[in-house]
Amino acid sequence: MRFHILPTAADIHEQVADQFCKLLSEQPFSKLGLATGSTPIGIYTSLVRRFRAGEVSFRNATSFNLDEYVGISEDHPESYHSYMDSKLFQHIDLAPGSSYLPNGNATDLQEECSRYDNLLRDAGRIDLQLVGIGHNGHIGFNEPGRSLRSGTHLVKLDESTRQANARFFDRIEDVPTQALTMGMDTILKARTVLLVVTGADKAATVHRALTGPIETECPASLLQLHPDLHVYMDVEAGLHFTE
Numbered sequence: 001m002r003f004h005i006l007p008t009a010a011d012i013h014e015q016v017a018d019q020f021c022k023l024l025s026e027q028p029f030s031k032l033g034l035a036t037g038s039t040p041i042g043i044y045t046s047l048v049r050r051f052r053a054g055e056v057s058f059r060n061a062t063s064f065n066l067d068e069y070v071g072i073s074e075d076h077p078e079s080y081h082s083y084m085d086s087k088l089f090q091h092i093d094l095a096p097g098s099s100y101l102p103n104g105n106a107t108d109l110q111e112e113c114s115r116y117d118n119l120l121r122d123a124g125r126i127d128l129q130l131v132g133i134g135h136n137g138h139i140g141f142n143e144p145g146r147s148l149r150s151g152t153h154l155v156k157l158d159e160s161t162r163q164a165n166a167r168f169f170d171r172i173e174d175v176p177t178q179a180l181t182m183g184m185d186t187i188l189k190a191r192t193v194l195l196v197v198t199g200a201d202k203a204a205t206v207h208r209a210l211t212g213p214i215e216t217e218c219p220a221s222l223l224q225l226h227p228d229l230h231v232y233m234d235v236e237a238g239l240h241f242t243e
């Protein structure tokens with residue numbers, strides 16, 4: 001586990017974008033694991049800027065997202081399809097058909113989970129997996145519980161997750177109650193995982209996840225088992241690691 005505690009979130013955005021650019025220049029056919037939420041937005045902004053400056057190309061890359069809500073359409077402004085399109089995909093040269101997200105509107109959600117797992121299996125290991133962390137220690141939408149699932153699966157979102165994500169919706173009632181998420185096994189199989197955490201409100205969560213017991217009640221704690229985990233925190237999020 002390598003810790004990078006940086007002065008500001010902006011520093012993290014640049015360093016993480018550097019990692020993506022370095023990988024793509026060395027291995028243009030890389031498989032990228034992408035995340036949503038507010039934390040990675042600055043990383044995507046930096047990648048778009050570097051693409052426009054001719055510093056990076058995604059032409060030969062493939063991307064897989066961690067998760068998607070169930071019950072809102074793909075073109076809903078808060079769907080993760082819309083998020084990825086507006087923050088990254090429509091601004092870069094990733095080839096059409098090379099970016100994958102689970103389909104939260106599939107008529108048969110179990111079949112959709114199998115389809116996504118088959119795509120992931122056929123693609124092989126993800127080279128660089130970006131993840132954030134929820135306040136309750138979730139990764140993707142792998143919520144705390146007595147057990148965790150290895151593959152892509154349907155989850156009932158925690159009330160605390162719905163409350164946390166309510167800021168993106170008009171009303172709490174509009175926040176979906178379910179989602180599809182990549183499972184922990186797929187995340188842990190990625191060659192390199194970049195965990196990005198910013199803000200004082202996540203300090204206790206990330207400290208518990210990375211120094212506490214490995215337990216399904218804190219899905220992010222399983223990242224302790226990963227052989228190439230890089231943790232990027234700003235000083236606020238990294239508070240308990242430096243005191």
Ligand SMILES: N[C@@H]1[C@@H](O)[C@H](O)[C@@H](COP(=O)(O)O)O[C@@H]1O
Pocket residue numbers: 035036037038039040066067131132133134135139140141161165
């Ligand atoms: N499914 C996403 C996660 O992938 C993300 O890590 C988490 C934290 O989001 P934020 O970065 O907005 O705090 O929220 C969502 O629930």
